Structure formats: C-alpha cells, structure tokens
Amino acid sequence: MKVPKTARFMRLWGISALALLFWPVVSAAAGAPAAVGAPAAVGAQQGRPETPPAPTPAASAGPAEVSAVITQEGGRRIPLAIPPAIAPIDPVFQAQTADRFDKTLASDLGFLPNFILADSSLFPKGARPPATKEQGDAWSAAGAQFLVDTQIQPNGEQVTVTAQLYDVRTLKPVLSKRYQAGSKSIRVIAHYLANDIVRQFFGQPGPFMTSIVFTSDRDSRTPKDGRVVKEVYMMDFDGENQTRLTYQSSLSMAPDITRDGSKIFFQSFYSRAPGSIAPGIFSIGREGGQPKQVPLSTGLNASPSISPDGKSVVFAGSIKGNPEIFSVNLDGGNLKRLTESASIDSTPRWAPNGREIAFTSNRQGSPQIYLMDSEGANVRRVTMAGNWNDEAAFSPKGDKLAFSCRNEGDFQICVTDMASGRTFQISNGGGSHENPTWSPDGSRIAWQMRKNGSTQIVSANIDGSGLKTLTSLGNNYSPVWSKALD
Amino acid sequence: MKHLHRSLGLSLTALFVVVGLGCCAKKPTPTPAPEVKAPKVEPTPVPEPVKTPPPFKPAETKPVTDIDASLDEINRKGYVKDVFFDFDDDAIRADMRDVLEGNAAWLKKYPTVKIRVEGHCDERGTAQYNMALGERRAAQVKNYLVRLGLEEGRIETVSFGKEKPFATGSNEEAWSQNRRGHFVVIAK
Numbered sequence: 001m002k003v004p005k006t007a008r009f010m011r012l013w014g015i016s017a018l019a020l021l022f023w024p025v026v027s028a029a030a031g032a033p034a035a036v037g038a039p040a041a042v043g044a045q046q047g048r049p050e051t052p053p054a055p056t057p058a059a060s061a062g063p064a065e066v067s068a069v070i071t072q073e074g075g076r077r078i079p080l081a082i083p084p085a086i087a088p089i090d091p092v093f094q095a096q097t098a099d100r101f102d103k104t105l106a107s108d109l110g111f112l113p114n115f116i117l118a119d120s121s122l123f124p125k126g127a128r129p130p131a132t133k134e135q136g137d138a139w140s141a142a143g144a145q146f147l148v149d150t151q152i153q154p155n156g157e158q159v160t161v162t163a164q165l166y167d168v169r170t171l172k173p174v175l176s177k178r179y180q181a182g183s184k185s186i187r188v189i190a191h192y193l194a195n196d197i198v199r200q201f202f203g204q205p206g207p208f209m210t211s212i213v214f215t216s217d218r219d220s221r222t223p224k225d226g227r228v229v230k231e232v233y234m235m236d237f238d239g240e241n242q243t244r245l246t247y248q249s250s251l252s253m254a255p256d257i258t259r260d261g262s263k264i265f266f267q268s269f270y271s272r273a274p275g276s277i278a279p280g281i282f283s284i285g286r287e288g289g290q291p292k293q294v295p296l297s298t299g300l301n302a303s304p305s306i307s308p309d310g311k312s313v314v315f316a317g318s319i320k321g322n323p324e325i326f327s328v329n330l331d332g333g334n335l336k337r338l339t340e341s342a343s344i345d346s347t348p349r350w351a352p353n354g355r356e357i358a359f360t361s362n363r364q365g366s367p368q369i370y371l372m373d374s375e376g377a378n379v380r381r382v383t384m385a386g387n388w389n390d391e392a393a394f395s396p397k398g399d400k401l402a403f404s405c406r407n408e409g410d411f412q413i414c415v416t417d418m419a420s421g422r423t424f425q426i427s428n429g430g431g432s433h434e435n436p437t438w439s440p441d442g443s444r445i446a447w448q449m450r451k452n453g454s455t456q457i458v459s460a461n462i463d464g465s466g467l468k469t470l471t472s473l474g475n476n477y478s479p480v481w482s483k484a485l486d
Numbered sequence: 487m488k489h490l491h492r493s494l495g496l497s498l499t500a501l502f503v504v505v506g507l508g509c510c511a512k513k514p515t516p517t518p519a520p521e522v523k524a525p526k527v528e529p530t531p532v533p534e535p536v537k538t539p540p541p542f543k544p545a546e547t548k549p550v551t552d553i554d555a556s557l558d559e560i561n562r563k564g565y566v567k568d569v570f571f572d573f574d575d576d577a578i579r580a581d582m583r584d585v586l587e588g589n590a591a592w593l594k595k596y597p598t599v600k601i602r603v604e605g606h607c608d609e610r611g612t613a614q615y616n617m618a619l620g621e622r623r624a625a626q627v628k629n630y631l632v633r634l635g636l637e638e639g640r641i642e643t644v645s646f647g648k649e650k651p652f653a654t655g656s657n658e659e660a661w662s663q664n665r666r667g668h669f670v671v672i673a674k
Contacts, residue, residue, distance in 0.1 A: 228649065228650065230649075251646075251649055253613065253617070253649070254613070254614060267617075275672060277602065277644045278644065279644070279645075299621065299643070299644075300617065300618065300621045300645060302614065302617040302618065302645075302647075303614045303617070316614070316617065316618050318618075318621050318625070320625065321621055321622060321624065321625020321626070321628065321629070321643060322622070322625065323618035323621050323622065344615070344618045344619060344622060345618070346614055346615050346617065346618035347612075347614040347615060347618075360614070360615050362574075366574070367574070367611070367612075367615050388574075388611060388612070388615075390611075390612035390614055390615045391612050391613075391614055391615075404612050411612065434612055434613065435612075435613070435614075477613070478613070
C-alpha cells in the first residue's frame, strides 16, 4: 500500500509504544469518568489494559486536589498560555520534533471552544515556571490563568516530554505528566497531553485521538467516460494523516465505523464479475486490506449503519425496486425487513442506545426523518420543518440529532434537541452542507460542504463556531467520526 | 498445427454464430445450406477438420438488423431512449409514455436483448435519499415496460443516485437532464 501504509504503521507503532511506556497515564485515563453513553464507554475501553494497580504518577506529580476546584470552572472559557516547549537548541530537532509538538498542542487545545489561548507576543520572559507572585501576575497580565509548561528531551530514538499545568495564581502545578515514545510519535504525545489537560478540567478527554472516515474522488482519472471513482479514506480528527483504505476503483459511499474503530462498512459498486452492476455492502479493516462483502439478496444496498453491539447492520435495501430498511447480520444471516411502506425509506442510522433507528422517508410527501424501534415498530416523525431532511446522526449521548436540512435553496446542518424538539441550524453562509457526524465527546460536528464547485470536509463546534476545513484534495464526502475517545 | 486447429475452430464458431443469428432474426429466411453441409463433415476420421464451407453465403442472405453491431455500438445508436422525471418524483411523466412504448416495441422486435435501467437524480437532493429515489425511478421504468408486455427477466435495474450526472451545471437545464432513467443494452 505504498507510503501511506508505512506512515500509518509507524504511527500505530508509536501509539502502542506510548501505551506500553506510559502505562500510568493510560490507565488513569481508563479510570476516568465515562465519556458518553454506556455502550460507548465499553467500546472506548476495548483493547486497553485492565485497570491496573494504583497509577504511580510520573515525575513529581502535582497535588491532585486542586483539580476539584478547577472543574467548577466548567461553564466559561479557560484562558490558557501554551509557550513553546523547552528543547535542545538543535535546528533539526526543533524543526522535526519541537515545532511539531508545539503546533499540535496549540492546535488541539485551540480546537475546542473551552479554552482561550493567550497571545504569545505578550508572554513574560524568564518566568517559567512561575515561581513568584510577580511572575504569576505577569502571566495573568498576558491573559493566562493556566500555563502549560513543557520540556522535550531527546533520548536516542525516543523523546521524553515533561509537562506541567500551572495555575498562575497559586503558582502550583495542577497536573504533572511525563510521556515517552519514538520521536516520530511526537504528535501523538501532544494529543495525549492535550487529552490529559482537557480531562483535568472537564472529566473526559477531547477528540484528539479520534479519526474521521470519509470518501474521496481524488483518485479518479480524467473521466473519459464520465466515470467517477470514490475510495474510502481515513484521517485524524484534525485532517492530518489522510490514508486511503480501499483500492476498488469503484464508487464507494456512505461509510460507517464500528464502535471499537476496527472495521469500516460501506456501500460499493465494486464487482468481480465484469458487466454486472450491483451495489453491495462491504467491510474493511482500519488498516485497509481486502474488503469483505456482506452476502445480500436485496438490491440498492445503501447507507449501512452498524448496530452499537457491532453484530448487525441496518441499511436501505430494495425488493422489486421499493426501498425499505433492512437489518442483517454481518455474515448475511437473519435478514429482516424493518419498514413496510409503498414510499421511499432510506438512510437508517442506529441510535447509540441500540433501541432506536432513525431513517428518512417520503411517506408523508417530502423526505423527512422518522424514528422507529429497533424491530421496526412505533414509527414517529422527528422533523417537522423544511421540505427535505435526511442523513440523521445521533449525538454520542443520543440526546440530539444532527441532519442535512433544507427549506429553500441549499442544504444546511440542523440539530434537533430530542427532548424539547427545538431545532437550530449550525452551518451558515453559502454552499451546500450535508452529511453531519458528531465527535465522540459531542463537542464538534463534521460535515461535507460544497462551495464553488468543490466539496470538502469541515468541522465546527456545535454552535457553529470554530469552522475548520480538513481536506483539500479532490472532492471529499460522507465524513463519519470514530466513536471512541481513545 | 495448433494454428490450423484454432482457425478451424474459429470458423466453426463463426458458422454457429451466423446460424444462431439467422434463426433469431425477425424474418428467419430458411437457410438450409449450412445444415446440409454439416453431415458431410461426419465421414472424415477427425471430427473437426474438413475445409470450412464458405461462411459468407448465409450471412448475405441474413437481413441486416439493429443488433448486428457490438453492444457499444448498439448503445451509441440509442435505440432504447432515456426517460426523464420531475424533481423528487418517480412517476412516469405523461410525455414519457410514448418514449417507453417506442422502447418496448423495439425490445419486442429483438427478444434476445437484455437491458439495464439506471436510475439517476439531479444534484439538489441528499446523496443517501437520492440513492433510494434512483432505485424507485429505475423500478418504475421497469414496471412500465413489464406492463407493456416485456418479460421481467430481460430488465435489470440499478440506482446511481446523484453520483453520475449526465450534464454538469447547477441550473434547471442540467438538472432536468440528470433526473433520468438511462437505458443500457447489456446483452443481445
């Protein structure tokens, strides 16, 4: 699989090395409050070591009690100063390691709406760590309430990062961590530290170790006969490490990822038999490889959504051309039809509680989003406004539903609060906004945005602020965020 | 020797194809010539050899039909004409009935022909719903042809949603071109 595969391998190797070498940090994370709903928490901890004996804090751990005070800050944005890490003055090390670390850490924490990063041009000199009240006040004057003080030490092929989070008023470290990993994994260390800082304040990590699966037409040749190829891709939450997973030279659409992040399901028109065109549902490992087809007797076979227990898939299938929602086991067994209507039923999406499925139907005229129980009973309509709503995505807790909504003109991204029924639009401006997906911490939504003829994946906070474009090569579609936080 | 065998085999295949086509054509002109010559092959020790009878004679007597050409060529000629739909609708439009009747007549003339109906949508809807809408469009076209007397087994359907537009552009002219049931001859 050429270069991307190697890069991915290195990265994974880096992660596992990190996990092994920094057992206390990882295990402390596993013991932290569950991030999302119950099934998610189980998934999140799969593949992690069992809860080990009491975590031995690395280096001189700061007093943990202070964190109790800090978590009360929850409601407002926390002013944070992130000066560059102290590292050996070696141009190569600075460029390849220290700068990447600084950039990643600032980008991660700046990603969330929870922090305000202080302006680095105002940072006081020679006040790290803040030892006196004057030095602490100097950081306060620069707009910081907390200071992330880091050092990077090369150690052969390894690097050691020491980090302390200071409260500039008390001059005490509220978090003290040390990480060690291969120097190529410096970004992963920055993600770990960012997660630990977010967890310190809010009790759960940020989305910094999550991934987004999507499809891309970047591998299409000049379309001689109008043929467009879409392959399945995966990238880090921030758009880094874009890696191609499928090599089918076909049209692949609508990916979904299992809760443990190990497998991706998608619709594809790939066929070994030349001449026949019959879309199927395939799965592929997150490292790529040979896609496996789910044996199906239905047509259409679109929009697969994996059940929270990972044992079955709901999808839009058809019998005699009438699209209905079906459920099927991964081996093709136990095919069940869940909807019975003469109209279109499409785009099924599992709720994280495993008891409900959202889907789209035009049974009352225009495409609208409905809910049903997992066996197809108790159908009720969710969206009441607009003339076209589709592509529902449950928030990780299941309390909100994001979807592509349209009243006039282009599609936008809407979010409905399930309890109150209140709906608000989070995208704005021109262009068409479709296919929303939630970060597993519920802090952000990613979607595909088409503007000036180019479709790219963007993500924003759930109030629509902090919009970032994550892709740029070709056109990119159907983002689906991984479902576990680490 | 190998070459000889192969060329013999090829000409025999050609002969069979010609015979086959001859019998399936609309006006099966009785061409007993090849059948008469066939028994002559038998007496010789080797089953295949013997000089191939001139395969051109029966071809000359066979009428030229629309499906003599390759599938690509047949599809380029567009004997089976595409039909178009209204926005977010899978109903066969009144102005498309004549088109489908014309298609049915042509398909009845060539009963060996099999077709695929591709359901397509314009870019304005969502991708996922459009996959389902395209499936419905293809199915509606198929059902209409079946009601006109075509065998179900000759028509396969597939939806491409809004993935393979025929016309580019974000205006009604392009959109109306892209909401279509597209026909492809897949066997003859």
